[in-house]
Amino acid sequence: MSAMKNKLILSLVILFSVFTGYLYAEEQTIKTGAKVAEEPLAQAKKYFDMGRYEEAIKIYNMIKIKYPDSSWVLEAQNMTAKTYEKQGKLQKAIDEYTDIINKNKESEKTEEVFFNIGRLLSDNHQMDRAINAYNLYTKRFPSGQYFVVAVFNMASLQKEKGDTNAALKNYEIIMTDYPNESWFYNWSAIYSGHIYYKHKEYGKALGYYERVSAKTNNKYLKTLASLYTGMVYMDTDKIDEAKNVFQAILKTTNIFTEEALLGLGNAHYKAKEFEEASEVYQSLMDMYPETNWKNDIERKLEDITKTAQPAK
Numbered sequence: 001m002s003a004m005k006n007k008l009i010l011s012l013v014i015l016f017s018v019f020t021g022y023l024y025a026e027e028q029t030i031k032t033g034a035k036v037a038e039e040p041l042a043q044a045k046k047y048f049d050m051g052r053y054e055e056a057i058k059i060y061n062m063i064k065i066k067y068p069d070s071s072w073v074l075e076a077q078n079m080t081a082k083t084y085e086k087q088g089k090l091q092k093a094i095d096e097y098t099d100i101i102n103k104n105k106e107s108e109k110t111e112e113v114f115f116n117i118g119r120l121l122s123d124n125h126q127m128d129r130a131i132n133a134y135n136l137y138t139k140r141f142p143s144g145q146y147f148v149v150a151v152f153n154m155a156s157l158q159k160e161k162g163d164t165n166a167a168l169k170n171y172e173i174i175m176t177d178y179p180n181e182s183w184f185y186n187w188s189a190i191y192s193g194h195i196y197y198k199h200k201e202y203g204k205a206l207g208y209y210e211r212v213s214a215k216t217n218n219k220y221l222k223t224l225a226s227l228y229t230g231m232v233y234m235d236t237d238k239i240d241e242a243k244n245v246f247q248a249i250l251k252t253t254n255i256f257t258e259e260a261l262l263g264l265g266n267a268h269y270k271a272k273e274f275e276e277a278s279e280v281y282q283s284l285m286d287m288y289p290e291t292n293w294k295n296d297i298e299r300k301l302e303d304i305t306k307t308a309q310p311a312k
Helices: 002-032 038-050 053-066 073-087 090-103 108-123 127-140 147-160 164-177 182-198 202-215 219-235 239-252 257-270 274-287 294-308
Strands: none
Touching: 038 053, 038 073, 053 073, 073 090, 073 108, 090 108, 108 127, 108 147, 127 147, 147 164, 147 182, 164 182, 182 202, 182 219, 202 219, 219 239, 219 257, 239 257, 257 274, 257 294, 274 294
16 A cells, blocks of 8 residues: 555656646746747737637737747737737737837847838828838838838828929839839839829820830730820820820720720810711720710710701
8 A cells, every 4th residue: 555655656746847847948948939938929829810819919918028038029029019900900000010129129030020110100191100110111121121112112102292202212213223123113113104294294204104115014014104105195285196005005905995995085086086086985985884984075975966067
């Protein structure tokens, strides 16, 4: 009986030693950032992936409070911010990202955080702060993986708020320094063209639209640039050139058909070629009976009918 009792006590001692050893190892690995302590982060990530955001945040907050000096805090804060994003709590996400930067000013691991602040401020309609955040990112990470995106987003915000000189400068950085970034290059050229078109600097606008036509094989972007080229020709009374552009669009692609028909009809109308204009407008109305330009087209068709009637 005593031998059995001694074996039971020995078994309990061994079990207790193993258990306390595991706890000690877990505590140490959490503090040092070694292997075992992934479990709380992994559990929180599972909740995050399942959409159980409040439960995820509780675990992330526990990590930050219980292990303030561990290597897991940065990841916990980063995931807390992303969780707030998923919940639509943009300002809380911004505050969390800002706190990460304040606590890790010299860390290269904050690159995505800097970028995310600009993105969220933009989404939260804080344009000036978003521009400043993107500008700070470009200064802090001039070779960063998000550099082109940051410059493009900054330029687009500047364009939206009317700071066209700053926008043009940043679009030009992309077109000059990153010509192989096709998507950003072409949209930078298109938006630069829009700025000059709006200011009636038609020669410069054409130059940027032509950059797109010469640079890309993307049918959508090439056709869009051609469409705006036709609009420039219309505004500068180069009616024959405009007709050629709109006809080329209609013959070579089914992209922007509605807009190209409108442009061609307007070109004929402006040239007082009323029979051709009427034919094109009618085709547009047949194909797109609820077109946004319905009222304008109906008015012009009515004018054409009146013009065709003999004077009494």
